[in-house]
Amino acid sequence: MGKPVTASMCVCSKHFRKEDYCAKDIQMNRPKLKRFAVPSLNLPKRKVYLEEHRHSSLGREERYAKRQKVQELQDANIVDAPLCDGSEEAVQLTVVPTPYGDLTEEEKVAVQNLLLLSSRVAKGLVDKEVQVSSGDIIIxxxxxxxxxxxxxxxxxxxxxxxxxxxxxxxxxxxxxxxxxxxxxxxxxxxxxxxxxxxxxxxxxxxxxxxxxxxxxxxxxxxxxxxxxxxKSCIVWPSYEECQQNIPSCFIDFKSVRTVLDCIEIPIEKPKCLCCRIRTYSHYKGRQTLKIMTGVSPAGLITFLSKSYGGRTSDKAIFEQSHLINKLQSRQDSLMVDKGFLIDKICKDHFIKLVRPHFLSKKKQFSAEESKENISISRARVHIERVNQRMRIFNILNNPLPNALIPCIDNILVIICGMVNLQTPILSAGKF
CATH class of the missing domain: 1.10.472 (Cyclin A; domain 1)
Structure with a gap:
């Protein structure tokens, strides 16, 4: 025999049976998805919900008719109102009908005025030109x-x-x-x-x-x-051009075709030991590059050699530049400094060499030698003025980086060309 059924147990059994019934009823009325349906927010709605809102929703034709009615009212109700800035010109304002039927008269007027202000568009105040911001202007x-x-x-x-x-x-x-x-x-x-x-x-x-x-x-x-x-600004002049432009300080040296000098440019210390030896200058006490320049008696740069290491002598640069081949034998002269020991080369090509006298073992110069040295220095000082104009470009004064050493020949051509394009060194009264 089983256990006796008490009142409490009957109540619980009834309670459980009622819940099972409610769950089955809800499960039967709940809309179900198909087997391969993808869940989303657009879930199917219950029939009770659709029946409640069926009468409140409007059909497509009714909505179209309502929009046409609103458009007709907007086209018909046009009033004139002043501009925002208070000018006398009037603009057309569209009166939008208010859907608030339960408002008082004052509230309706306030809402209507707010709608008028929001729909106000002033004629002539719309700028349709291309707008340019300050970032587009590049200076x-x-x-x-x-x-x-x-x-x-x-x-x-x-x-x-x-x-x-x-x-x-x-x-x-x-x-x-x-x-x-x-x-x-x-x-x-x-x-x-x-x-x-x-x-x-x-x-x-x-x-x-x-x-x-x-x-x-x-x-x-x-x-x-x-x-x-x-480079077309550095021109070797003819003998006739030099004779026609002889300044007064070269009266005693009319046959001089060019005045030679060497300038040295400081560079950074190379990493290569051989390059350090070749570029070290005992005169400057550091690594340099040496270039020979030739200046005409009128003050123009007429010759520019390639760059050499600071260890190279003036004589070696003169020989390797082949400048002697541009001079005419038994006619032209060269004016140089004491560093150009090129007596033998000039003698072999029958070129006269104008150079200050060496004191050597003498105690003092003779009167003629002193006068000649003064005349040479007075004429040769103009090449120092040309070198000074070249030194205005500070790239020749500061140590040149090793990365720019391959460009030094082109740099010197540009500088010498610009020096020739500037105002003449000698004024018109010096000729």
Missing amino acids: TFSSTIKEDRHLNSLTGIPSFTLLNKLALLVKKNYPDIKKHKLSIIDRIVLVFMKLKMGLKFNVLSFLFKICSASCKIIFVEYVGKLANIL
Whole structure:
């Protein structure tokens, strides 16, 4: 026999049976998804919910008719109202019907006024032009240079006329279809600022708003281009031209074709031991490069040799430059300093050598030798003035980086060409 059924147990059994019935009823009425349906937020709604909201929703035709009615009211109800700035001109304002039917008269007027203010559009106040922000306006560094004296101080170029001429020649001789951040004038100004002021590439990158690597690439590229253009400014004159432009200080030396001198440029100490030995100058006490220049009696640079190590003597540079082949035998003369020991070479080619006398074992110079030394020094001082103009470009005064040593020949051609394009060293009264 089983256990007796108590009242409490009957109540619990009834309670459980009722819950089972409710769960089955809910499960039967709940909408079910198909077997391969993807769950989403757009779940099917119950029939009771659809029946409750069926009468409240409008059909497509009724909604279209309502929109047409609202549009007709908007087209019909047009009033004139003043502009926002208080001018006398009037604009058309659309009266939008308010759907608030349970509001008081004052509230309806307030809502209507707010709708009028929100829909107000003033005629003639819409700016349809192209708007330009301040970031679109790019000001280059070269455009900030306005005067010739400022250009000369920064770059060594005497005038904007010469700068524009150089840019035109570069564009003509080296056409380039690529797009660059800097114009041709900006790139030329960058090169000459490096030559004149000796600025580092990171400073130039800050001024021209490009990276330092791009500055170096532009410098190396345009140094070669400008050198090919300006090398035509270094011309070897004929004998007749020299005779027609003899200054008064060269009256005693009319046959002098050119005045020779060597300049030394300091460089950084090379890593290679052989290069250190070749470039060490006992005269300067450091590593240098030596270049020989020739200046006409009128003050123009007429000859420029290649660069050599500071250890090279003036005689060796003169021999390897083959300048003697440009002189005419028994007609031309050379004026040099005491460092040019080229007596034998000039004698073999029948070239007269004008050079200050050596004291050697003498106690003092004779009267004729003293007068001749004074005359030579008075005439030869003009080549020092030419060298001074070259030294204005600070790249020749500061130690040249090892990376720019391969460009030194082109750099000197540019500098000598610019010196010849400047005002003459001798005034018209000196001839």
